Amino acid sequence: MIPLITYLFQKAVENPLIDDDLVLIIGEITSATKTIAGKVRKAALLDILGSAEKVNVQGEVVQKLDELANSIITDTLKCTGKACMLASEEVEDCLILSDTGYSIAFDPLDGSSNIDVNVSIGTIFSIHKGDIKKPGKEQIAAGYVIYGPSTMLVLALPGFVSVFILDPESGNFILVEDNFKMPEKGKIYSINEANYNKWVDDGLRKFIDSLKEEKYTLRYVGSMVADVHRTLFKGGIFIYPADVKNRNGKLRLLYEASPMAFIIENAGGLATTGEKPILEVVPEKLHQRVPVILGSKYEVGKCIEYLKNG
Ligand code: AHG
């Protein structure tokens, strides 16, 4: 039963990238998610469900738990004294704390539309050294915590992905999978088909139709963390494409697409915008959006072919 911090110090022996400050940052982010997990599970008793009656920089109605999760993570990371920039989905501008150290981009609560109906939601984070606005391939670490039937942490460092479960008795994230690799192929596709006629690419419609021919199952939760987590463990493909209204799709590069792409690719899968690998995209704006196609090598490779042939 190896706790997260012990695991990180063990990995640090053979991996100079993992320094004490990075262990501290990862430890503090995950400790903030334990607090968030507690609030999520008691939300109805604490009157923190529902809307905070305000609209965020994304144009979304902010949920009370979005706001609470954001302040828990922000306050925790400020206290480390090792963070230089914080970029949150819920905050218009970057919070500049110092000119050196680690920068963290985070989605404090992903899947907000599912909070009030008790469906799995999560927290996503991406860690860079120095400036946060760098291509995803330069991430030092990325991860997510999913608040589901169990609270799970999936953490990627360059070259490997590890999986932890929050043990409610000890309060520790305990290692359950080391060097996790995802299936090469699956039988599930995940996309919001309500927008089928609005997708920009005809090739995407032909690809989805081909999966139906091959008797794939459709699963779509509407929380990116839940849909990516299932894709990581069962294989298959998750897509949030460009449509005629949102030419860059809906998902945000810095704190959704990039960290998830880092995890998927370090677990042996692929992640693309449809035109280029997500990890190659150079961020221009803090909250910029990109189309997301990620999952097993077989399905993502096939999708890219269909997009090319139109
Ligand atoms: P967030 O709750 O952080 O704003 O993210 C919501 C995102 C993502 O979790 C999910 O994949 C997507 O919204 C679902 O969008 P649709 O409801 O348009 O399918």
Ligand code: MN
């Ligand atoms: Mn949101």
Ligand code: MN
């Ligand atoms: Mn999100």
Ligand code: MN
């Ligand atoms: Mn969010």
